[in-house]
Amino acid sequence: MVPDHPKQGTSFPMFKGCLEWIVNNQSEEGFGGEVGIPTIDGLPSTLACLAAPIKTWGIVGEENIEKVPTTYPVDGELIRLCLVNHIQRLGLAEHFTKEIDEVLENIYRSYKNQESREIDLHLAPAKIYKDSLAFRLLRMHGYNVTPKPQSLCFQGNMKQKGKIEHELRQPWIARLDHLDQRMWIEQNKIDTLWIEKASFDWLSCLHNDKLMQACCGEFQLSAINLQERIGGTHKSSILVTVADDLYDMEGSLDDLHALTQAVQRWDGRGLSGHGDIIFRGLDDIVSEIAENHLQQYGIAITENLRQLWGETFGSWMMETTWSKTGYLPSLDEYLQTGMTSIATHTMIMPALCFLNYDLKSDHYQSITKLLMASSRLLNDIQSYQKELEVGKKNFVILYSKANPKAGLETSIKHVKEMLDEMKKELLEQALMDGLNDLPKTCNHFHVSILRVFYMFFNSSNLFDSVTELLHDINRAIHVPIPIK
Numbered sequence: 001m002v003p004d005h006p007k008q009g010t011s012f013p014m015f016k017g018c019l020e021w022i023v024n025n026q027s028e029e030g031f032g033g034e035v036g037i038p039t040i041d042g043l044p045s046t047l048a049c050l051a052a053p054i055k056t057w058g059i060v061g062e063e064n065i066e067k068v069p070t071t072y073p074v075d076g077e078l079i080r081l082c083l084v085n086h087i088q089r090l091g092l093a094e095h096f097t098k099e100i101d102e103v104l105e106n107i108y109r110s111y112k113n114q115e116s117r118e119i120d121l122h123l124a125p126a127k128i129y130k131d132s133l134a135f136r137l138l139r140m141h142g143y144n145v146t147p148k149p150q151s152l153c154f155q156g157n158m159k160q161k162g163k164i165e166h167e168l169r170q171p172w173i174a175r176l177d178h179l180d181q182r183m184w185i186e187q188n189k190i191d192t193l194w195i196e197k198a199s200f201d202w203l204s205c206l207h208n209d210k211l212m213q214a215c216c217g218e219f220q221l222s223a224i225n226l227q228e229r230i231g232g233t234h235k236s237s238i239l240v241t242v243a244d245d246l247y248d249m250e251g252s253l254d255d256l257h258a259l260t261q262a263v264q265r266w267d268g269r270g271l272s273g274h275g276d277i278i279f280r281g282l283d284d285i286v287s288e289i290a291e292n293h294l295q296q297y298g299i300a301i302t303e304n305l306r307q308l309w310g311e312t313f314g315s316w317m318m319e320t321t322w323s324k325t326g327y328l329p330s331l332d333e334y335l336q337t338g339m340t341s342i343a344t345h346t347m348i349m350p351a352l353c354f355l356n357y358d359l360k361s362d363h364y365q366s367i368t369k370l371l372m373a374s375s376r377l378l379n380d381i382q383s384y385q386k387e388l389e390v391g392k393k394n395f396v397i398l399y400s401k402a403n404p405k406a407g408l409e410t411s412i413k414h415v416k417e418m419l420d421e422m423k424k425e426l427l428e429q430a431l432m433d434g435l436n437d438l439p440k441t442c443n444h445f446h447v448s449i450l451r452v453f454y455m456f457f458n459s460s461n462l463f464d465s466v467t468e469l470l471h472d473i474n475r476a477i478h479v480p481i482p483i484k
Helices: 016-025 040-057 076-089 097-113 121-140 158-169 177-190 200-207 209-229 231-250 253-265 273-297 302-325 331-341 344-355 366-390 395-402 407-431 440-457 470-478
Strands: none
Touching (some): 076 097, 076 121, 097 121, 231 302, 231 344, 273 302, 302 331, 302 344, 331 395, 344 366, 366 395
16 A cells, blocks of 8 residues: 555555455455454454555545534434424423424424425435424424325334334324323333434433433323313213213103203202202302302303303203104204213313303304214214114214115214214314414313313223223323332
8 A cells, every 4th residue: 555656656556465455355335354244353454445545546635524524414303303292292292382383383394495306215214204203293283284195115113013003093083192191201211212213312311210200290290280170071071971861861851851940040949859969069060160260360150151051951851852752853953952962062161261261152162063063973973872772862873764775884984974074174273273263272172172082982982881991091190100
């Protein structure tokens, strides 16, 4: 590698065997030494292979040194998307609302300015992951984006099999954020998937014990806050379940009519037995919620809540009358009554009234009506067989009777199509800005309740099961995350 007669400008090597050694010993991967994985012992040989042609070809100078990056280039947008994803998965998003909005706004602007170009095959996995992550985050934050078609697939990645099966078995709409956040925290305490794909320096915080303890503490605090927020909701839901069963199975028409009239005029005098117990429990719930709201906001909502419950009891009375008299309502008539009798709005209003929602029942927001109708159809798809046996009205049954040639399977398919359209419209109103005048917290609360109903009725009627969801409920609210 030493030039022969350098003063004479010759380019021939003094030791010809050196170049022959380079040719014979340099591997296809570019390093010198033995074939296989490069080792520290082969470093001098590799440097010799580099130094010889650089010296011979005269490739020197400041401009060449500056073209070597000090660190391996990383995709800053992907790092920021991963950071947003981690924050949301850990249940910390409410503390970084402004920062998340800024990141997604920049990502959205970048994607709009991108030109379509062919993807380097070696970068395709990262690109597909980045695009899918960006699509999900942007769509969930109300951005008008569409997925880009991809024609690549990956085989042999069994490490993700369990997570893929979980995603396919239980769709996003049928899962609760609080349970997903718990699963994310527990998994990342053991294994951080992103270490294989990104710089450890960027994401090593996931292995920080203090941070993980903070996330666990935040999870527990969120559970406490969740119980406080839904205090009125869970009391209302218990009363709804008890009262609905009374109208369905136990009460006589006279007793049920008396209870309905008592609730609508809000006067329980003359009631006895189950009716008296239900009315007194209802009065306590309404008084507690109204008093808390008056103390916090200085606004009286007692009459609004009473009107809400009177409307719900009236719908139960209507359905009971249909069943006992054999009256066959039209599809529109049934849905108008059924979306009230499912009592979704009755259960969520105690929480919504603390989020600046107008409780006047004569003009429910469109998103609330979509939630009410969706929850009714979800229930009817899973409960039509049971209700057919006891003689209750059900949208699936009524549709099959109105369309005798359709059959039950076709009727169920039709109802699912209706439900899918309602779900899309509800999500659009909840996530897109400017489609209603509700605060964002109210819109997101509607989505959360819709997801609860999908969880109940995703593949079967879990609402009527005593044990099916008990484990998930305990993990979401009561059982703390163990900190090792």
